[in-house]
Amino acid sequence: MDLSDNLADIVGRVGQSVVAIHGRHRVPSSGVIWRHGVVVTAAHTIRREDGIEVTLADGRTIATVLAGLDLGTDLAVLKLDGVDLDPVEAGDARSLKPGHLALAVARTDALGISTDFGVIGSTGGPWRTWRGGQLDAFVRLDGGLRPGFSGAALADMRGQVVGICTSALMRGPGMVIPAVTVERVSDELLAKGRISRGYLGVGTQQVRLPDAWVSKMNVSFSSGLLISSLAPGGPAEQAGVLIGDVLIELDGKPCRDMDDLYxxxxSTSIGQQLQIALIRGGERQASSVTVGERPQRNSCR
Structure with missing residues (x-):
């Protein structure tokens, strides 16, 4: 009974700062009051810029303003004017280990709080998402997330919220956007409304370099990035990069995969001129490219 009562107490306390977000058709998503007047949620659940409402723990449904979103980390920030509710107590997802117990606390409809009890499936160090965002820790849940649980608070057994749940960053199991990442990204979204990242305007595919090329180019790695598409007028096209080139170095460092490219x-690379090395027709080519700012692809459809 002690464990059961403790879990119910955590859900009750955290749930006071969890809201339902009406930013898409049909099923609401969840969000968390992270700071006074600030709600965070999973960006992929926000499908419009205007007319977003949130339902609070006391049943009130109020209008909110989208401050910004970042698809790279799947975070969106909403501002609540005139509402002063207590934020959650943030914890540190970097302290989690596989097998630790956790509670996902969501608010998805008029029935109130919903919760899911499970374990942490796997953890690791800083991790770059397939969309180019940087999470300060890799935390995978043991199972998938139920509808409406994206944006839910993930609480540890102390009742601290160690991050935000999302189903958009990995197929199958749910992921956790760590609290330290939420803090960092929220700061920039509240200040600028967007996250600035460098941009070359290329579509790429990792390829293995033939042994003859590795020897001829005098490189210590065996893979590069095949240029499969170019954004019209983008930085790479302006620099003379062609479809079919294989990018092997960027700013003097190996470019073996997307992690190296990202x-x-x-953000500090924007406007900078970087030296690039690529293979074209079996020969090494050198050029320079001025990094642009990645266009903000709005998730609101």
Whole structure:
């Protein structure tokens, strides 16, 4: 009974700061009051910019304003004017280990709080998402998320919210956007309304370099990025990059996969001229490219 009562107490306390978000058709998603007047949720659940409402723990449904969203980390930030409710107590997802117990706390409809009890499936260090965002820790849940649980609070057994749940960053199991990532991304979204990232305007596919190329190019790695598409007028096209080129170095560092590419295209790279090395027709080519700012693809459809 002690464990059961403790779990119910955690759900009750955390649930006071969990809201239902009406930002898409049919099933609402969940959100968390992260700071006074600020709600965070999973960006993929926001399908419009205007007319977004939230239902609070006391049953009130009020209008909110979209401050910004970042598809790279799947975070959206909403502002609540004139509402002063207590935020959650944030914890540190980097302390989680596989097998730790956790509670996902959601609010998806008029019935109130819903919860899912489970374990942490796997953890790791900083992880870059397939959309180019950087999470400060890799935390995978043991199972998938029920409808409406994207944006839910994930609480540890101390009742601290260690992150936000999302189903958009990995197929199958749910993922956790760590609290430290939520803090960092929220700061930038509240300040600028967007997350700035570098942009070359290329579509790529990782390929293995033939042994003869590795020897001829005098490189210590065996893979590169085949340029499969180019954005018209984008930085790479303007620099003379062609479809079929294989990118092997960017700013003097190996470009073996998408992680290497994203690592070179942080916000500080925007406007900078970077040296690139690529293979064209079996020969090494050198060029320079001025990094642009990645266009903000609005998820609101």
């Amino acid at each position: 690592a070179a295209l942080g």
